[in-house]
Amino acid sequence: MASGEAAVESAVREVYDAHFGRLVGWTTQLIGDRDLAHDVATDAFVKLLTHWHSVQDPRAWLYTAAANQVRDHWRKRGREASAYEKFVAGSARAVDVADSGLDPATRLSVRDAVESLPERFRLVVLLHYFADLSVAQVAAQTGKSEGTIKRDLHDARKQLAQRLEVTR
Amino acid sequence: MNDSPLNDSPLNDGHNHGEPSDQRDAVAGFFAAARSQVRDQPATDLDWQRIVHESRRSSRRRNRLALLSSAAVAIIAIFAVFLWQQNGMGDGVRRGEAIVGGNPVTTGEPTSSPSSVSSAQRPTTVPDSFRTWSVSNAGQSTVYALGAQDCEGDDACPVLLRSGTNGRTWTAVHRFDGTDVSAATGTDVPQVQPERAVTQTRFATPQTGYVFGGDLWVTRDGGASFTKMSHPGSTVLDVEINSQHAVLLSSDNCGQGVCNGPVYVTRFDPAKGTITGPDAQVTPRAQVSAGTVTVQNDQVIVQLTAANAGASIAPMRLDDKKLTTLNAPPACSGAALQSVTPATNSKQLQLFALCNPQKAGNSQTSYTIVRSDDAGKSWSSVSRGALILARLGDVWLAAADSKHLVASAGGPRESTGVPAPNGDDSLMVSNNGGNGFGAATPPKGQQLPGTGFDWTASAGGGIVYAVPRTTHGFWMTSDYGTKWTVVDPRH
Known part of the structure; x- marks a missing residue:
């Protein structure tokens, strides 16, 4: 592994330790699906590794990247999904939906x-x-x-x- | 990286007192309550390994694609040489063209992918909510206007209009659903748009043209259908077409309204289905918040705007495969050239530019006008302080010929100093080559838009367009700026 790549991974790891868990929780609150929120946060960090040299404010950048994905998700799922998630709040997915904001x-x-x-x-x-x-x-x-x-x-x-x- | 990555703590940082979310109102309270319910999830080593693995895999994939592209080019070259040796020059050249992409509809993107094609739509009436963002004259009395209409859920959707009567009557020919309009609305629109954005249009002929923002799409059927095109760089900054010479300005490493480069300049033939290249590339020494390109008399001029108001990037001319910096003359007092524009009606290339902005009153700025007749190698001073524009943001200069110039102010409104309170002096006209300017006279019953003009360009002859972007219509003159009309495509 090139030393430049190692330095970037080391720096992003610090950001990961500080923000990943919170970002997953924040995203879960918005889309009511912990697994999907985990994927959104993972994707944001993969992109952060790629764009590290052009990022000035990692935390703001991560939340912006996640918010854009959340908006895409809302757009795709539409309002029917929201209604469905509320409907199943008392059943099998109650753990996730209880925190749905x-x-x-x-x-x-x-x-x-x-x-x-x-x-x-x-x-x-x-x-x-x-x-x-x-x-x-x-x-x-x-x-x-x-x-x-x-x-x-x-x-x-x-x-x-x-x-x-x-x-x- | 300027900032330490950990200079703030999660979710309760970066705030100065007086932020809207610090107010004790119902909205701030609602979101504070919602934030308090956010529960941290575990951040495990396994998750981190997945992130690193995925990042390295994408990196390898990009490298492999680059290698494969190089290999494909080499194979095509060997094959072309083989054909040439087998068949002689005349026949071989024709076959070579076929290999490189004779099918005008094929693009660099896999056209079988649903996301790369926006299918043909039936023309409709112009929606009442239409607001003009960009205008392009396609010739033969055909004008296209790209703008926004309201669509479901208060969203804005880009929509392309077509007029076959030089702007007198219009139809909506294509609506773009699913684009990213998060940075495309309001009065302060950044020129570097996110991926999936579509905010500008340029047409080469009444049938063939482009829409672009972060992405680039081509139509070959007068706007009925569009196909996404692949191109150098990840984000399109500008496209310009003149006499079937087209140039694309694009960049890598863009996000949140700025680009870090490299910036690519690519000539292409609108009649062909692919964009290869680039012809030249440059890594700017400062972050870029906008980029424009002009092409006239086969000369290409590139201008990049530094994101930091304190920095400046000199314009460049494309010389074969390299970019040559255009240095400002002493008349500019050390300031860089800006708003470089070619005269559109001249047989010999004539360039005009502004420089040396000086505060003029509370909300105006004066400029020095310079001119070059040798493609920017040398410049002569035309006037100093004759052009005074409202301080409303970006400045645009359009030149029809050696006498007729139009200047405007507006665009992304991150101007330094006190902004002008209204649109007075945001559109200025010169009919003596820039020695003197007078304010454009609005048509009867109209006022200059309060936030100025986002884009102004000469379309050949006496036609100049000035687009406010915040209004339904756009401004147009057919007599070099003596008389202006507001073209509202809804009427």
Whole structure:
């Protein structure tokens, strides 16, 4: 193994130790399937190894990569899947679905909340509010200015507040 | 790597106070509660070994593919030499063309894969929600407009419109479902788009053209169907076509709105089904947030925008297989050339460029205009401070000929300094070769778009397009900028 490759693997291993478990848990909360969440996180780390030299902020990069895969998954599965997952919450997959992001007060899942927003707000909301990335980190990951991210979050917050109000 | 990978702890880091998620409101509370339910999962050595194994396997696969490609090229070359020896020059050349890809529909991607073909669609009326992103004049009174329409679930879908009447009437010819529009909407759109994005269009003829963003797709039936094309680099930055000479600008190692290169420049023939190459490549010394290419009189000019506002990358000219830096003249006071553009109607290549941006008032910037008649080897100063543009982001320059120029400001709006409060002075016209500029007069009942123009180009003759990207229509002039109309494809 080339020494450069070894150095990259060693650096990414540190990131893995710090973030992999949390990333799987975070993704599980969004898609309600631990095995699939594990695959998403694994894929994000495989890509991180490949792109290591161009990555400035590994944690923000990993959550962005995972969030994009989660959105793809939502798109593919559609809303029927969400309904089905709620339906089976009390049966064999209860372990996974119990952690599927349902707010006990509102019974609104993170997915429901995020998907109620226009497409352009979804990634920034996921990254800022749910992955807890700062506005600057979200701006860096999405290639937009901080002003735009703040504006998008402001608009998204107004819409979400209404949605939460209705749900309660 | 600038940052230590572990300079933050999971899920509660990187925050300054005053972040929206720090506010004590219902939304922040909702997500905080959801975050508190996240449970860490085990991170085992076995999982790590799987990640490393998969990464090495993909790396080997890429290397093997590169080796196989080299071997295939060598075999084709040997076979071509063999045919030439067997059949003589005349017959052999024809067969060589057939080997390299005579079928115009074949692409570098396996066309049998469902994801590489977007099947033919029936034309429909233009959706009311259409907003223009990109415009291309295909000749013979045919104009294409790529933009977005609302689709299911508040998503935006790219849709291609076609006009056979020079913009008077339009039909929607192809909608692209399943593309990544996460970075393509809003008022601050990065030019480096993610994989699967489609945000720009360029047409070579009324039948043959391209849409691109991160990906590159070709149509050969006037936009009815599209086929994904393989090309050098992973991400397409720009495509330009002039008189059937086409050039692709692409890059590797792109993500989240920036590219680290290498950046590839590839000439290709739109009549052929494959893009080989590249002709030249360069690894930029700074991260790149945008790249544009122009082709005119067989000269190709490449311009890369550094992601860091403090850095600059000089434009380059493609000389056979290498890229030559275009140095700015003393009139630019040490600043790099920017917005290099060729005059589209000139028989001899004439290049115009801007440089030396200077603050002019609270929200405007003035520029020096320079001109080159020897493909950028030397430059002469045309005017200093005659062009004053609203500070709204990127600056575009379009030249129809040696007299008629149009400049605009807008695009990705990460401008330094105070941005302009409105679109005044975002579209400027010169009819004396850049010695003086006047503000474009909006058509009756229209105002200049508040966020300026994202893209401006001369399409030959007196036609210039200026695309705000945030509005339904785009701006167009047929008389070098004296009179402008707003073309709204919905009407």
